[in-house]
Amino acid sequence: MLRREMPPATVSGGWLLRLDSAGGVAPADDDGAMLSRVDPWPESAMRLGYWSEVPVAVSVEEGQEWPPAREWLAQVSSAESELIATALQVTRWARDHRFCGRCGHAMRRLGHEFAMHCDHCGLRSYPRISPCIITLVTHGKDMLLARSPRFPPQRYSTLAGFIEPGEAVEAAVRREVMEEVGVDVGRVSFFKSQSWPFPHSLMMGFFAEAASRRIRIDGEEIVDAAWFSPDNLPQLPPVYSISRQLIETHRGAVAVR
Numbered sequence: 001m002l003r004r005e006m007p008p009a010t011v012s013g014g015w016l017l018r019l020d021s022a023g024g025v026a027p028a029d030d031d032g033a034m035l036s037r038v039d040p041w042p043e044s045a046m047r048l049g050y051w052s053e054v055p056v057a058v059s060v061e062e063g064q065e066w067p068p069a070r071e072w073l074a075q076v077s078s079a080e081s082e083l084i085a086t087a088l089q090v091t092r093w094a095r096d097h098r099f100c101g102r103c104g105h106a107m108r109r110l111g112h113e114f115a116m117h118c119d120h121c122g123l124r125s126y127p128r129i130s131p132c133i134i135t136l137v138t139h140g141k142d143m144l145l146a147r148s149p150r151f152p153p154q155r156y157s158t159l160a161g162f163i164e165p166g167e168a169v170e171a172a173v174r175r176e177v178m179e180e181v182g183v184d185v186g187r188v189s190f191f192k193s194q195s196w197p198f199p200h201s202l203m204m205g206f207f208a209e210a211a212s213r214r215i216r217i218d219g220e221e222i223v224d225a226a227w228f229s230p231d232n233l234p235q236l237p238p239v240y241s242i243s244r245q246l247i248e249t250h251r252g253a254v255a256v257r
């Protein structure tokens, strides 16, 4: 498990997670592990915290091509997923915030937390996290699932969208459902959340009870949507996704009624 405490600057080695510049993750050895013991770490390595009480860092290596992070997320534990998500997000943030967004001078990475500081104007920048809602709309036992044009053929999933500035999370659930499928929802209840590092989403999962069954899709973000009964589901997202967990949780709950 990742302990989120920054190792002091005097620590020079420990576990190392290696990423390629597209976010692929290097296998550490033949048994499928992803962390290697490296001392000293490469100079560009970013400290992440402690993994099993040993300091852990991430490095990005140019010119490599390793298995994509999504493939790893399908196989590893939730603790390892958290480590991968953290590593992907902080390395991209450091790459994309080298210069101050206010005055244009070079930023300096602080050692004790994930922060970039502009010595010229004092602006401090933290890793961006983009909150999103993801919601399973239900009507009795049935589930409303939809297809985005970006999905693999035949796949259906729950509805999702970014929360807008100034908007409450529950309001975003109601707005997204109305925009994407034209359905009014009644009770909305929180399920759980999941980091989704593509590139920096925080998915907040909800169940939403539909007030009516009539669907009106927008035709852009959603190309098809339909009601599905638990015993007749289409192709679904991978099991590690919160979308699939929403669907399986509802399926389990209505099966025992």
Ligand SMILES: [Zn+2]
Binding pocket: 100, 101, 102, 103, 104, 105, 118, 119, 120, 121, 122, 123
């Ligand atoms: Zn500045």
